Amino acid sequence: MAGGTMIGVTIPEIDESKCTACGDCVELCPASAVDLVNGKAAIVRPEDCDYCTDCEVFCSAGAISCPFDIILVKDRPAEQR
Amino acid sequence: MSSRLDFIRSLPYFAGLSDETAGRIEEQIRELSFAKGETLLLEGEPCRGLYVVKTGRVRIFKSSLEGREQVLLIAGPKSTFNDVPVFDGGPNPASGSALEPTTVYVIPREAMLSLVADCPAAMNIIRLFAARLRHLTMLVEDLSFRSVVSRLAKALLDLAVATESQAPVPRLTQDEMAAMIGTVRDVISRALKALEKEGAIKIEGRRILVVDPDKLRKMV
Numbered sequence: 136m137a138g139g140t141m142i143g144v145t146i147p148e149i150d151e152s153k154c155t156a157c158g159d160c161v162e163l164c165p166a167s168a169v170d171l172v173n174g175k176a177a178i179v180r181p182e183d184c185d186y187c188t189d190c191e192v193f194c195s196a197g198a199i200s201c202p203f204d205i206i207l208v209k210d211r212p213a214e215q216r
Numbered sequence: 217m218s219s220r221l222d223f224i225r226s227l228p229y230f231a232g233l234s235d236e237t238a239g240r241i242e243e244q245i246r247e248l249s250f251a252k253g254e255t256l257l258l259e260g261e262p263c264r265g266l267y268v269v270k271t272g273r274v275r276i277f278k279s280s281l282e283g284r285e286q287v288l289l290i291a292g293p294k295s296t297f298n299d300v301p302v303f304d305g306g307p308n309p310a311s312g313s314a315l316e317p318t319t320v321y322v323i324p325r326e327a328m329l330s331l332v333a334d335c336p337a338a339m340n341i342i343r344l345f346a347a348r349l350r351h352l353t354m355l356v357e358d359l360s361f362r363s364v365v366s367r368l369a370k371a372l373l374d375l376a377v378a379t380e381s382q383a384p385v386p387r388l389t390q391d392e393m394a395a396m397i398g399t400v401r402d403v404i405s406r407a408l409k410a411l412e413k414e415g416a417i418k419i420e421g422r423r424i425l426v427v428d429p430d431k432l433r434k435m436v
Contacts, residue, residue, distance in 0.1 A: 145421035
């Protein structure tokens with residue numbers, strides 16, 4: 136499984152074993168952050184990925200997933216909410 | 217043998233009981249009659265016991281604050297209801313009213329528990345099943361009465377874990393959230409945006425931050 140969090144940048148997770156290299160994610164990523172590398176989808180420009188999760192929606196093979204951590208923030212100042 | 221004892225012994229709960237045990241249960245039964253439309257029991261009230269319909273029909277239902285109703289069961293002769301609180305010790309999970317002139321037997325909780333008092337393992341299993349059934353009843357209530365935004369707010373409140381906590385932080389895709397609360401991904405996406413617009417949550421990259429739990433609670 137590729138993807139996750141890279142040096143402060145969050146990117147989708149790609150299960151290469153499921154990727155069929157159809158190219159839909161490459162074509163439809165609004166940030167042009169995805170490309171095919173060695174016949175598999177990869178986030179090649181992680182700094183451009185804004186985790187919109189569109190690639191997860193478009194991937195018909197179910198190879199891309201964009202999980203969210205659900206975190207309770209205690210005592211966050213109102214101006215940061 | 218009394219007809220009431222025969223009736224009790226014909227119920228699945230009491231099949232195979234010895235004469236002595238069945239007789240002991242029968243002695244503790246209270247027989248109550250209700251007119252059509254009359255309320256037998258109220259959701260949230262303490263459990264009086266297991267109800268068995270002798271004659272008539274009873275409507276078991278959940279109610280919303282707005283007065284909407286979701287019927288869970290129509291109980292006819294020999295049907296039991298209010299089983300869950302008998303075994304998990306909680307309040308009545310639903311209300312019941314008579315659909316027609318109805319007579320019920322009420323078997324006290326203590327009498328029911330006495331049947332498994334000698335087997336702690338059985339009691340543990342039954343209590344666990346009852347708790348699961350109560351959870352499913354609450355799920356029916358959520359699906360029937362709450363909006364998607366409200367259901368999502370409740371799920372996020374239940375799931376959210378503080379970063380300093382030792383518990384693992386739950387990780388869910390939007391499809392998984394949709395499956396949890398009985399909707400589809402597109403609707404979850406809009407609901408998350410609605411919660412963020414209200415200032416209850418903040419979405420930062422792959423993190424959904426519950427920044428104002430009180431606001432979420434007000435939406436539940």
